[in-house]
Amino acid sequence: MRSFQVFGLGQCCLDYIGKVDAYPPPDVKCEFSDMVMQGGGPVATALVALARWGVSCTFAGVVGDDLFGSSIKASLDVEGIDTGGILVRKGFASQFAFIVAEPGVGRRTIFWRRPTGPPPNSEEIDYSLIRKAKVLHTDGFFIEASLAACRAAKEAGVPVVVDAGSLREGMLDLARLSDYFLASETFAKALVGADKPLEACYRLAGLGPRVAGVTLGPKGYVALAEGAIIERPAYPVEAVDTTGCGDVFHAGFIYGLIQGWDVYKSLDLAAWAAAMVSLKPGGRAGIPSREQLREKGYT
Numbered sequence: 001m002r003s004f005q006v007f008g009l010g011q012c013c014l015d016y017i018g019k020v021d022a023y024p025p026p027d028v029k030c031e032f033s034d035m036v037m038q039g040g041g042p043v044a045t046a047l048v049a050l051a052r053w054g055v056s057c058t059f060a061g062v063v064g065d066d067l068f069g070s071s072i073k074a075s076l077d078v079e080g081i082d083t084g085g086i087l088v089r090k091g092f093a094s095q096f097a098f099i100v101a102e103p104g105v106g107r108r109t110i111f112w113r114r115p116t117g118p119p120p121n122s123e124e125i126d127y128s129l130i131r132k133a134k135v136l137h138t139d140g141f142f143i144e145a146s147l148a149a150c151r152a153a154k155e156a157g158v159p160v161v162v163d164a165g166s167l168r169e170g171m172l173d174l175a176r177l178s179d180y181f182l183a184s185e186t187f188a189k190a191l192v193g194a195d196k197p198l199e200a201c202y203r204l205a206g207l208g209p210r211v212a213g214v215t216l217g218p219k220g221y222v223a224l225a226e227g228a229i230i231e232r233p234a235y236p237v238e239a240v241d242t243t244g245c246g247d248v249f250h251a252g253f254i255y256g257l258i259q260g261w262d263v264y265k266s267l268d269l270a271a272w273a274a275a276m277v278s279l280k281p282g283g284r285a286g287i288p289s290r291e292q293l294r295e296k297g298y299t
């Protein structure tokens with residue numbers, strides 16, 4: 001019987017990233033440089049990092065039967081990730097993003113289109129693979145399927161990690177079913193207002209997860225782990241493009257979970273690996289290698 005350490009369910013995307021000196025006003029012609037094409041999506045990119053670090057992964061998501069869809073699937077296949085759970089929706093388009101990166105300020109602006117095909121329904125998920133996994137990772141994008149997957153994981157005692165990018169409908173139900181809920185600053189702001197990430201952690205922890213955290217880009221992260229407050233700055237780096245930092249932050253955390261590390265060490269790897277990602281354009285090119293992890297003592 002096949003089994004994988006991490007079951008990922010969520011977004012997979014194709015990102016086109018171009019660099020500009022400064023984000024333009026409307027109605028101008030703005031030349032960009034250094035365009036790269038890379039696979040993206042919070043869960044898909046987290047799985048790429050995990051696969052490069054030797055963790056076996058299976059991914060479930062949706063693409064269309066277009067060129068972007070085949071590139072997205074190929075970008076995961078090449079990493080050795082099982083893509084048997086990707087649903088190809090005939091006649092529909094895949095998720096796509098055009099990203100404008102401003103290296104000077106470490107800022108990026110994302111224009112994106114969601115996949116136009118139907119989301120996975122709860123019968124299209126392979127629950128037997130979830131039950132055999134060590135971690136279920138989801139971004140809640142396909143909320144019905146994500147909730148069903150989380151229930152299956154809970155019943156089987158499989159820990160659930162959530163990458164909460166935006167406060168969409170159902171995300172708080174997902175928090176109730178999760179063990180580790182790590183949200184973005186955007187999510188925290190929508191939940192409790194700006195500049196109150198710790199308050200967001202308390203609110204989220206009140207729903208049940210053992211660890212509730214908020215990532216704050218170059219400002220680092222805050223987390224609440226069974227009552228203990230953890231606040232750390234980001235690793236100081238000259239960021240070129242922060243696309244994928246959040247995705248790989250989650251990968252680092254999951255890697256630590258699988259190794260049986262405590263929350264502090266898992267979050268530390270998360271932040272370091274995320275900082276490394278910001279040094280190269282795109283979410284995947286800068287993922288540190290397994291060898292670099294070892295050199296840094298993350299073993």
Ligand SMILES: Nc1ncnc2c1ncn2[C@@H]1O[C@H](COP(=O)(O)OP(=O)(O)OP(=O)(O)O)[C@@H](O)[C@H]1O
Pocket residue numbers: 042106165183184185186214215216217218219220221233234235236237239242243244245246247249270271272274275278
């Ligand atoms: N400019 C930066 N320098 C160093 N570390 C960074 C930088 N930006 C992000 N990070 C690290 O990555 C983590 C996650 O970043 P961020 O909060 O921007 O994720 P996000 O909002 O989910 O964005 P995305 O999903 O697009 O990656 C931060 O907590 C931090 O540790």
Ligand SMILES: [Mg+2]
Pocket residue numbers: 042163164165184246247
């Ligand atoms: Mg994110």
